[in-house]
Amino acid sequence: MKRLILTTGGTGGHIFPALAVAEAVGQQEPDCQILFVGGDRGPERRWVEQAHIPFVALPARGVLGRGIKSLGTVFWLTRSFFKAWKLLREQKPDVVLGLGGYAGFTCTLAAAFMGIPTAIHEQNSVPGVTNNILARWVDRIFVSFSDMDAPRFSGQNVVVTGNPIRSTIGQLRDEKRLAGRNILILGGSQGAQALNALMLRELEAFKSRGIQIWHQTGREEFEKIQQVYAEKYPEARVSAFIDDMQGAYRFADLVICRAGATTLAEVTAAGKASILVPFPYAIHDHQLKNARYLERAGAALVFQQSQLAELHLAAAVEDLLHMPERLAKMGRLARELGKPDAGSSIVKELVDLVRQKKHSV
Numbered sequence: 001m002k003r004l005i006l007t008t009g010g011t012g013g014h015i016f017p018a019l020a021v022a023e024a025v026g027q028q029e030p031d032c033q034i035l036f037v038g039g040d041r042g043p044e045r046r047w048v049e050q051a052h053i054p055f056v057a058l059p060a061r062g063v064l065g066r067g068i069k070s071l072g073t074v075f076w077l078t079r080s081f082f083k084a085w086k087l088l089r090e091q092k093p094d095v096v097l098g099l100g101g102y103a104g105f106t107c108t109l110a111a112a113f114m115g116i117p118t119a120i121h122e123q124n125s126v127p128g129v130t131n132n133i134l135a136r137w138v139d140r141i142f143v144s145f146s147d148m149d150a151p152r153f154s155g156q157n158v159v160v161t162g163n164p165i166r167s168t169i170g171q172l173r174d175e176k177r178l179a180g181r182n183i184l185i186l187g188g189s190q191g192a193q194a195l196n197a198l199m200l201r202e203l204e205a206f207k208s209r210g211i212q213i214w215h216q217t218g219r220e221e222f223e224k225i226q227q228v229y230a231e232k233y234p235e236a237r238v239s240a241f242i243d244d245m246q247g248a249y250r251f252a253d254l255v256i257c258r259a260g261a262t263t264l265a266e267v268t269a270a271g272k273a274s275i276l277v278p279f280p281y282a283i284h285d286h287q288l289k290n291a292r293y294l295e296r297a298g299a300a301l302v303f304q305q306s307q308l309a310e311l312h313l314a315a316a317v318e319d320l321l322h323m324p325e326r327l328a329k330m331g332r333l334a335r336e337l338g339k340p341d342a343g344s345s346i347v348k349e350l351v352d353l354v355r356q357k358k359h360s361v
Helices: 012-029 046-051 071-091 102-113 127-136 167-174 195-209 223-232 245-251 260-271 283-297 305-310 313-321 324-337 342-360
Strands: 001-009 033-039 054-057 095-099 118-122 142-144 158-160 182-188 212-214 237-239 254-257 273-276 300-302
Touching: 001 012, 001 071, 001 102, 001 283, 012 046, 012 167, 012 260, 012 342, 033 046, 033 071, 033 102, 033 142, 046 054, 054 071, 071 102, 095 102, 095 127, 095 342, 102 118, 102 127, 102 245, 118 127, 118 342, 142 342, 167 245, 167 260, 182 195, 182 245, 195 212, 195 223, 195 305, 195 313, 212 245, 223 237, 237 245, 245 260, 254 260, 260 283, 260 324, 273 283, 273 313, 273 324, 283 300, 283 324, 313 324
Parallel strands: 001 033, 001 095, 033 054, 095 118, 118 142, 142 158, 182 212, 182 254, 212 237, 254 273, 273 300
Antiparallel strands: none
């Protein structure tokens, strides 16, 4: 495998798994050239260029809720498809991997139509719109969950790899630590307003219990929330975005977060107990299904957003922290679900796919 195109964008839930695959490629196939193809409006360019990976942008617009038949959608799909076709003819990749999101749709589809070895990765327990369409055209499908309820995600070309994460997080699995009173609040790459509001409401209750906090707020509400913490709980740590996720998970005895697939992949790989509050407006309610997967395994507690008004979070956290055996068991069960080698598994599958395609020609 000499040339690989990774294509996705929109949110960290799609972009970070792609970067984790790129990291695994660098370790296993160091001579492979990687090109990242993303959208022209999302945050992917910044994160990809920080990783020193060449980046090309294609026109990209979300389809869901706008109507696939709208004139604007047809225009950008057509324009983006032919730009992708031209790019693929120039680059001549050995394989293309799409990781969901509308930003990677046309490049993956064009590659499949051109006969280039093509694969997709689905992070969630319910496939997204673009991957659901692409599944019928691609050579191989990688999934994070073994119990996907989708007809196109149960064939012989489906491989359960897990969701790729940064290798530094997987290294936490073998670390031993004494039980503490540290909680990590994660709102995802864009923050979570409901979690932010809940923490501000309960801040004094957390402080009175001596519970240490690291709160990732998202950039939009960072200044407002940081000011409240400075007044009421200056010892707490507040970040708009956390680059050092290994350090964040190492700090945590308990993680409170949404239930996006990438966050859950990191939480399980790090072996952390969690309280999950799924985003209620996620497409096909996939975050609730993701969360229930961990809950059934005994690795997490799940509260729906509609329950937050009556939830005494600090008291619930205190109860867990007073039961270190239960907390340790939840972390152990989470670790059993984690697949820290997902990126490595995907790279091996891509190399195998390229080899199979060459032999079949």
